[in-house]
Amino acid sequence: MMDILQFAQLLNRVREMRPLVHHITNAVTINDCANITLHTGGAPVMAHAPEEVEEMVGLASSLVLNIGTLTSSQVEAMLLAGKQANHRGIPVVVDPVGAGATRFRTESVRRILEEVQVAILKGNAAEIATLAGERAEVRGVDAGEVAVDPIQTAETLARQLNSVVVVTGKTDIITDGTRTACIDNGHPMMGCITGTGCMGASVLGCFAPVVDDPWVAAVAAVTAYTIAGEIGGEQADGPGSFKWRFFDAMAGLNAEMIAEKAKIRQVAPSPNP
Amino acid sequence: MMDILQFAQLLNRVREMRPLVHHITNAVTINDCANITLHTGGAPVMAHAPEEVEEMVGLASSLVLNIGTLTSSQVEAMLLAGKQANHRGIPVVVDPVGAGATRFRTESVRRILEEVQVAILKGNAAEIATLAGERAEVRGVDAGEVAVDPIQTAETLARQLNSVVVVTGKTDIITDGTRTACIDNGHPMMGCITGTGCMGASVLGCFAPVVDDPWVAAVAAVTAYTIAGEIGGEQADGPGSFKWRFFDAMAGLNAEMIAEKAKIRQVAPSPNP
Amino acid sequence: MMDILQFAQLLNRVREMRPLVHHITNAVTINDCANITLHTGGAPVMAHAPEEVEEMVGLASSLVLNIGTLTSSQVEAMLLAGKQANHRGIPVVVDPVGAGATRFRTESVRRILEEVQVAILKGNAAEIATLAGERAEVRGVDAGEVAVDPIQTAETLARQLNSVVVVTGKTDIITDGTRTACIDNGHPMMGCITGTGCMGASVLGCFAPVVDDPWVAAVAAVTAYTIAGEIGGEQADGPGSFKWRFFDAMAGLNAEMIAEKAKIRQVAPSPNP
Numbered sequence: 110m111m112d113i114l115q116f117a118q119l120l121n122r123v124r125e126m127r128p129l130v131h132h133i134t135n136a137v138t139i140n141d142c143a144n145i146t147l148h149t150g151g152a153p154v155m156a157h158a159p160e161e162v163e164e165m166v167g168l169a170s171s172l173v174l175n176i177g178t179l180t181s182s183q184v185e186a187m188l189l190a191g192k193q194a195n196h197r198g199i200p201v202v203v204d205p206v207g208a209g210a211t212r213f214r215t216e217s218v219r220r221i222l223e224e225v226q227v228a229i230l231k232g233n234a235a236e237i238a239t240l241a242g243e244r245a246e247v248r249g250v251d252a253g254e255v256a257v258d259p260i261q262t263a264e265t266l267a268r269q270l271n272s273v274v275v276v277t278g279k280t281d282i283i284t285d286g287t288r289t290a291c292i293d294n295g296h297p298m299m300g301c302i303t304g305t306g307c308m309g310a311s312v313l314g315c316f317a318p319v320v321d322d323p324w325v326a327a328v329a330a331v332t333a334y335t336i337a338g339e340i341g342g343e344q345a346d347g348p349g350s351f352k353w354r355f356f357d358a359m360a361g362l363n364a365e366m367i368a369e370k371a372k373i374r375q376v377a378p379s380p381n382p
Numbered sequence: 383m384m385d386i387l388q389f390a391q392l393l394n395r396v397r398e399m400r401p402l403v404h405h406i407t408n409a410v411t412i413n414d415c416a417n418i419t420l421h422t423g424g425a426p427v428m429a430h431a432p433e434e435v436e437e438m439v440g441l442a443s444s445l446v447l448n449i450g451t452l453t454s455s456q457v458e459a460m461l462l463a464g465k466q467a468n469h470r471g472i473p474v475v476v477d478p479v480g481a482g483a484t485r486f487r488t489e490s491v492r493r494i495l496e497e498v499q500v501a502i503l504k505g506n507a508a509e510i511a512t513l514a515g516e517r518a519e520v521r522g523v524d525a526g527e528v529a530v531d532p533i534q535t536a537e538t539l540a541r542q543l544n545s546v547v548v549v550t551g552k553t554d555i556i557t558d559g560t561r562t563a564c565i566d567n568g569h570p571m572m573g574c575i576t577g578t579g580c581m582g583a584s585v586l587g588c589f590a591p592v593v594d595d596p597w598v599a600a601v602a603a604v605t606a607y608t609i610a611g612e613i614g615g616e617q618a619d620g621p622g623s624f625k626w627r628f629f630d631a632m633a634g635l636n637a638e639m640i641a642e643k644a645k646i647r648q649v650a651p652s653p654n655p
Numbered sequence: 656m657m658d659i660l661q662f663a664q665l666l667n668r669v670r671e672m673r674p675l676v677h678h679i680t681n682a683v684t685i686n687d688c689a690n691i692t693l694h695t696g697g698a699p700v701m702a703h704a705p706e707e708v709e710e711m712v713g714l715a716s717s718l719v720l721n722i723g724t725l726t727s728s729q730v731e732a733m734l735l736a737g738k739q740a741n742h743r744g745i746p747v748v749v750d751p752v753g754a755g756a757t758r759f760r761t762e763s764v765r766r767i768l769e770e771v772q773v774a775i776l777k778g779n780a781a782e783i784a785t786l787a788g789e790r791a792e793v794r795g796v797d798a799g800e801v802a803v804d805p806i807q808t809a810e811t812l813a814r815q816l817n818s819v820v821v822v823t824g825k826t827d828i829i830t831d832g833t834r835t836a837c838i839d840n841g842h843p844m845m846g847c848i849t850g851t852g853c854m855g856a857s858v859l860g861c862f863a864p865v866v867d868d869p870w871v872a873a874v875a876a877v878t879a880y881t882i883a884g885e886i887g888g889e890q891a892d893g894p895g896s897f898k899w900r901f902f903d904a905m906a907g908l909n910a911e912m913i914a915e916k917a918k919i920r921q922v923a924p925s926p927n928p
Contacts, residue, residue, distance in 0.1 A: 137412050137428050139683050143849035148894055153849065154753070155683050158726045161759035168756060180431045180455075182726075207427070210441060213434035301633065303416035303426065348421055349629025356895025360847065410685050410701050453704045453728075480700070483714060486707035574906065576689035576699065621694055622902025 116329040117367035122319040124150035128170030130314040133157045133187050135177025135206065138304035142173070145308040148360040149333070151315035157183055162190040170318035171199050173310050174221060176214055177206035184217045191225030200228035200317035200326075204310035208232065209239030222270060228323040229313050230266070231275035233306065234259045241266040260289060261379040273323045275313070277306060281331050285324040289379075292328070293372040294335035296342025298351040309334055328373060336370045337362050389602040390640035395592040397423035401443030403587040406430045406460050408450025408479065411577035415446070418581040421633040422606070424588035430456055435463040443591035444472050446583050447494060449487055450479035457490045464498030473501035473590035473599075477583035481505065482512030495543060501596040502586050503539070504548035506579065507532045514539040533562060534652040546596045548586070550579060554604050558597040562652075565601070566645040567608035569615025571624040582607055601646060609643045610635050662875040663913035668865040670696035674716030676860040679703045679733050681723025681752065684850035688719075691854040694906040695879070697861035703729055708736040716864035717745050719856050720767060722760055723752035730763045737771030746774035746863035746872075750856035754778065755785030768816060774869040775859050776812070777821035779852065780805045787812040807925040810835060819869045821859070823852060827877050831870040835925075838874070839918040840881035842888025844897040855880055858905075874919060882916045883908050 130151045134142055139155055146153035156165045159182065166172055172194040174187045194201045203225075205218040218240060222230070232240070241262045259276050267274040268286035276282040281292040299305045309331065316330035317323055340362075341355030403424045407415055412428055419426035429438040432455065439445055445467040447460045467474045476498075478491040491513060495503070505513070514535045532549050540547040541559035549555040554565040572578045582604065589603035590596055613635075614628030676697045680688055685701055692699035702711040705728065712718055718740040720733045740747045749771075751764040764786060768776070778786070787808045805822050813820040814832035822828040827838040845851045855877065862876035863869055886908075887901030 135428075136409050136682050137416050140413060140686060140849065143683050144894070147847060147849060154756070155681075155724055156753070156757070157724060158759060160727065161725075161757035164757040164759070178428055178430060179434075181433065207429070210427070211429070211434035211437040213431060213437070301420060303413065303420060347630030347633045348417070349626030349633070352629075353626060353895030353899060356898075357893030360893045360895070408701075409682050410689050413686060451701055451703060452707075454706065480702070483700070484702070484707035484710040486704060486710070574693060576686065576693060620903030620906045621690070622899030622906070625902075626899060 113368050113371050113373060116325065116332055116373065117364040117371065119316055119319055119326065119329040120150065120333050120362065120364055120367060123315050126170070126319050127152055128315060128318040129154055129168055130171050130173060130311060131156065131165050131169035131190065132173045132175065132311065133162065133183060133190055134173060134175040134307065137177055138307040141304040141308050142311040144356060145359060146311045146315060148356055149312050149315040153311070157186050159186045159189055162186045163193040166190050166193040166197065166199070169199060171202065171314045173202045173204070173314040175204040175206055175307055175310055176217060177307060179214060179217055184220070187221055188224055191221060195226050200323060201225055202229045202231065202310050202313045202317060203227045204307060205230070205232045205236045205240060206306065208236045215239060227270060227272045228317055229273045229275060229327050230270065231277065231310050231313060233277050237266060237274060237276050238262055258379070260284070260376065264289060264379055273327045275327055275331060277309060281335065283324065283327045283331060287378060288324055289376045290328050291374050291376055292331050292335060294332060294339055294370065296339045298342035298345055298348060299338045301348040302352050332371050332373055333362060333367055334359070336367055339370065386641050386644050386646060389598065389605055389646065390637040390644065392589055392592055392599065392602040393423065393606050393635065393637055393640060396588050399443070399592050400425055401588060401591040402427055402441055403444050403446060403584060404429065404438050404442035404463070405446045405448070405584065406435065406456060406463055407446060407448040407580065410450055411580040414577040414581050415584040417629060418632060419584045419588060421629055422585050422588040426584070430459050432459045432462055435459045436466040439463050439466040439470065439472070442472060444475065444587045446475045446477070446587040448477040448479055448580055448583055449481070449490060450580060452487060452490055457493070460494055461497055464494060468499050473596060474498055475502045475504065475583050475586045475590060476500045477580060478503070478505045478509045478513060479579065481509045488512060500543060500545045501590055502546045502548060502600050503543065504550065504583050504586060506550050510539060510547060510549050511535055531652070533557070533649065537562060537652050546600045548600050548604060550582060554608065556597065556600045556604060560651060561597055562649050563601050564647050564649055565604050565608060567605060567612055567643065569612045571615035571618055571621060572611045574621040575625050605644050605646055606635060606640055607632070609640055612643065659914050659917050659919065662871065662878055662919065663910040663917065665862055665865055665872070665875040666696065666879050666908065666910055666913060669861050672716070672865050673698055674861060674864040675700055675714055676717050676719060676857060677702065677711050677715035677736070678719045678721070678857065679708065679729060679736055680719065680721040680853065683723055684853040687850040687854050688857040690902060691905060692857045692861060694902055695858050695861040699857070703732050705732045705735055708732045709739040712736050712739040712743065712745070715745060717748065717860045719748045719750070719860040721750040721752055721853055721856055722754070722763060723853060725760060725763055730766070733767055734770055737767060741772050746869060747771055748775045748777065748856050748859045748863060749773045750853060751776070751778045751782045751786060752852065754782045761785060773816060773818045774863055775819045775821060775873050776816065777823065777856050777859060779823050783812060783820060783822050784808055804925070806830070806835060806922065810925050819873045821873050821877060823855060827881065829870065829873045829877060833924060834870055835922045836874045837920050837922055838877050838881060840878060840885055840916065842885045844888035844891055844894060845884045847894040848898050878917050878919055879908060879913055880905070882913055885916065
C-alpha cells in the first residue's frame, strides 16, 4: 500500500525549503502561476529574456516551461534555460499547452523534449497523446476526444522520455512508466477558470526540488493541488469566487488535511504494447 | 418592436456551441479575457506568434483583435490571422484600444480595417470618432471629450466599413448603419476596474459565431454582458469585490434574467449627412 | 513635527487631477498595476512599443518603469520614454525588480539611472543595496540578506542620483538624502501575494505628479498604500481574499482614514560616511 502521509508531509518540506521556481511561461496565467507558487510555499521568479535565463536558472531550485503563448524568442530562452537546469541538476517541468493545435507548438515541445532532460511532463490527454505520436483531437488549448487508453500512452511516453508524465483530467494520472498512480481529487469548478493547468505545473515546480524521486514529488503535488481545488470549489458561488477561495485553500492547506482527503490509488502497470 | 427574447436566448446557443474564440490581445487584460470567455460559454485560445496564428484561426469560431499593448510583431500576426479568418468566413471582432492616442495605434488599426473585413468594431466614443476621421480627445486609453454625435458617427463608420460598430459608454450604441440599438444596462462599477472594454470584445467574440447577423449578435452580447455587470455591481463593496462578483454573475446568467432586465431600445437612423 | 494631514490630503489631489500614469512594466503584475492605479485615483496606460512610447509619454502625467520581465526591446523603450519624460518635466518612477539577480537586470537599471533623471527609485533592501554598489544577496526577485544599514545606503544613493529612494520592507524608508521618513504601516499579508511591490510603484506614479516635492509625494503614497494593505489584511482569510479586499480598501480610502492610521516618523539623517 502507498503511504499517504509520505506524500502529505512533502508540503511541509516545500514550506521549509521555499524553493525558487523559475518560470518561462505564458502571458495569460503568469500572475496566477506566481501567486500559486507563493501560496504553495515556493518563491516564484519569472524571467524569459535569452540574455538572462541561464543566470537566473543558476539561482533557482527548479524550472517550469509553459508554451501557452509561445514565441520563437521564448523557444530560444527555454532551450538555454533547460540545458542550464540539466547542467545544474535541478528538475525541469514542462507544460505543453496546446501541443497538437499548431505545428509551431508541437514541434517546439518536441525540440525541448529532445534537447532537455525533463523531470515532469504535464498535459491533458490530448496533449500527451500528441506527444506520444497518437492521433488526438486538440481544440485550441482544450483536450478534445482521445481515442487511446491514456494510462498506457502515458506509461509508454514516460519510459521513452525517462520522465514522469502527468495526465490531467477528472482523474489525474501520474506515471514514470513503472509506477502509476491515479488521483480522484479535484472539483468541476477547476475547469471553469483559466490557468488551472498552468498553476498545476507551478505546484509541480514547488514539489520537484524537495524530494529526489520526481514521481513521488508529482503525486504529492497533484494531490495537494486538487485537494485545494476541492476545498475552494465546495465554498464557491461561481468561478469568480472559486478563484480566490482556491488561493486561500492552497495557502491554508496542511499535511493533515491532505492525509484526510487524499484519493490516491496505485494501479498495476499496463502490459507493454 | 424588438424581440428581447430572441437576443436573450442567444446565450443558450453560445453555451451549446462552445465557440473557440482566438484572441490576439493585450498583456494587461489577457487573463480577464480568457476567463470571461469561459464564463460566457466559449473556449478561449490566446496565440500571437506569427508562426502559428493562421493555423490557430483554422480551429477557431471567431477572432478577437485587441491593440491594447500593440507591438509591430503583433500587427503582423493580426493581419495574418485576420485575412485567414476572412478566408474561412469566421467573424472578426476588433477592439481599437487607445486609437487616437498614438500614431502607431491609429495607423495600425486603420491598416487592419483596410486589409481585413471586420464583423464588429467596438470602441469608446473617442476611439470610434478617431477612426471615423472626427477630431476626438483621447487620453491614453480612456475616452476624452468627443464633440460629435456618437450615433451618427457610428452609423457613418458602419456603412463605410460594412461592419457593425459598437460604441461603449453609459449607453451602449450598436449599429450596422441601418439598424441602431441603444442599451441602457450596466453599472458604474464597470468603469472602476481595468479590462471591462477588453472583456466586452471577448463576449462579442463568443456571440458572433452563433448567429448569421452580426448586429443581432452584438446587441445580444452587449446586453448579456452589461446585465452581468449590473448584477455584480449591485452586490459589490468596491472594485475588488466587483470583479469576482461580475465573473460569477456572467457564469450564472441565463436567458430569463436577460429578458427580464434588458433595456434595449431601437432608435431611428440618423439622416445621412 | 511632520504634518500628517498634509500627506493624507494628497490623496484628494490625486483624485481631483486623475493623472495619466504611463507604465512600461512586467507581464506578471501588469493587470494589478492598472487596477491599483484606478483604485488610487489615477488613469493607467500601458504601452511598451518603441514606436509609440515617446508619443504616449507626451500625454502622461508620470512614467513608471518596472524591469520585472525585462527584454532588450523594453530597455530601448524605457530609455526613449524616460528621456522624453525628462524633456517634458514629468516625474519618472523606477522599480528595479530583481536588480542584482542577473547582470542583464543590474546593467539595464544602471543604464536607465545614468541616462534618465529619476524622481523616485523604489526597491527592496537588496535591490537598493545592489544599485548602491553594496554586496547584497538577491534571490530571484526577493530580498535576501543585506549586510549594510539600509537607511544609510538609501541616503547615499539618493544624494548620488539626486532622486528620492524608497526602500520597502516591514518598515518602509523614504529619503531624498536629506530628509528621511520611516513608515510602519502595512500588513504581513502584503508579502503573501505577487505584485505588492509593483503596485506600490504605480501608486508612487499616481502621487508624484500632484506635488512638486517628490519626497512628500513618496511619503504620502507609501503611507496611503500600506494603510490600504493594513485594512485589507485585517479582513482577509488568506492571500486570495486579501487581494480583492486590498483593492476595495485602496478604492475606499480617504484622507481622514490616513490621518488616523499613519505611522510616519522622520529620522535624523545618518552621518555622511
